[in-house]
Amino acid sequence: MSSSKTECQFAVRFKGKSALVCGAGGGIGLATANQLLATGIDVALADIKDQPADIANGPGQATYYQGDLSDEAFVSQLAADVAAAQGGIDYLVNTTGVLWFDRDRSVLEMDMDTWDQVFQINLKSFALSVRHVAAHMRARGGGAMVHIASIDALRGDGKPQDAYGAAKAGVIRLSKSLAIQLAPDAIRSNTILPGPVRSPMQARWADDPEALAALSAHIPLGRVGSTEDIAGACLFLLSDAAAFITGTELIVDGGCTARP
Numbered sequence: 001m002s003s004s005k006t007e008c009q010f011a012v013r014f015k016g017k018s019a020l021v022c023g024a025g026g027g028i029g030l031a032t033a034n035q036l037l038a039t040g041i042d043v044a045l046a047d048i049k050d051q052p053a054d055i056a057n058g059p060g061q062a063t064y065y066q067g068d069l070s071d072e073a074f075v076s077q078l079a080a081d082v083a084a085a086q087g088g089i090d091y092l093v094n095t096t097g098v099l100w101f102d103r104d105r106s107v108l109e110m111d112m113d114t115w116d117q118v119f120q121i122n123l124k125s126f127a128l129s130v131r132h133v134a135a136h137m138r139a140r141g142g143g144a145m146v147h148i149a150s151i152d153a154l155r156g157d158g159k160p161q162d163a164y165g166a167a168k169a170g171v172i173r174l175s176k177s178l179a180i181q182l183a184p185d186a187i188r189s190n191t192i193l194p195g196p197v198r199s200p201m202q203a204r205w206a207d208d209p210e211a212l213a214a215l216s217a218h219i220p221l222g223r224v225g226s227t228e229d230i231a232g233a234c235l236f237l238l239s240d241a242a243a244f245i246t247g248t249e250l251i252v253d254g255g256c257t258a259r260p
């Protein structure tokens, strides 16, 4: 095979497409939206936060939608508005999430209202976006979605965030089910399981040099992840380079889960 053919085969292709990134006001979501904009496609960014200042300036067109992604009325209107504004929706990224160390604890002792809220935001919001975006992908003849879970879904913990971990495990199962249900429509669904990533969610260690160094020493690649690391994996799974990948998980953790 010639090198030019190899380049062509593995090129990441998005041209002329439209994406919706949920949870795009934050670290991983914003980095993913910015990398998608850099490929030239139009990107709708949705989040409950005010619009961030550092949305990339094209070449794709960015539009920011502010609202609660666990509210079905907002999500339904969002999907319709994005499809109308961008001529359809080809790609969906679900990164919306909360990690409440102060309140999300062992299920043996935590307030179950917190459990419900975490599930609403970390799992139901993903289900809602898929419910309202799938028809727009079908209308385009196919599409791809990536859902951000966590390596926390794979193991137990003596000092847990039980709602967070259980909701993230639910994301993995939901994505597999969607992959089967939507395969006949040429829509792919995959999950990324990040390890520790320096983002606003992890301010408790990300902004503390000692804690950051201690955590980095535990990671085989010797550092915590960046939001760009996760965004890059996300673009791969969305792109045509991953055309035969659906219903699976990609662990992006610098080797954390590989070590004993």
Ligand SMILES: NC(=O)c1ccc[n+]([C@@H]2O[C@H](COP(=O)([O-])OP(=O)(O)OC[C@H]3O[C@@H](n4cnc5c(N)ncnc54)[C@H](O)[C@@H]3O)[C@@H](O)[C@H]2O)c1
Pocket (backbone or CB within 6 Å): 023, 024, 025, 026, 027, 028, 029, 046, 047, 048, 049, 067, 068, 069, 070, 094, 095, 096, 097, 098, 099, 121, 148, 149, 150, 151, 193, 194, 195, 196, 197, 198, 199, 200, 201, 202
């Ligand atoms: N940072 C890490 O170490 C790490 C590790 C594993 C998984 N993750 C997952 O990656 C995803 C992105 O996290 P991040 O690290 O970029 O953190 P982040 O806090 O920067 O991003 C999460 C975003 O979700 C938004 N959000 C929360 N509730 C919402 C709601 N009801 N409606 C709309 N938007 C809402 C927040 O405003 C925020 O912008 C999350 O699902 C998180 O669980 C992060």
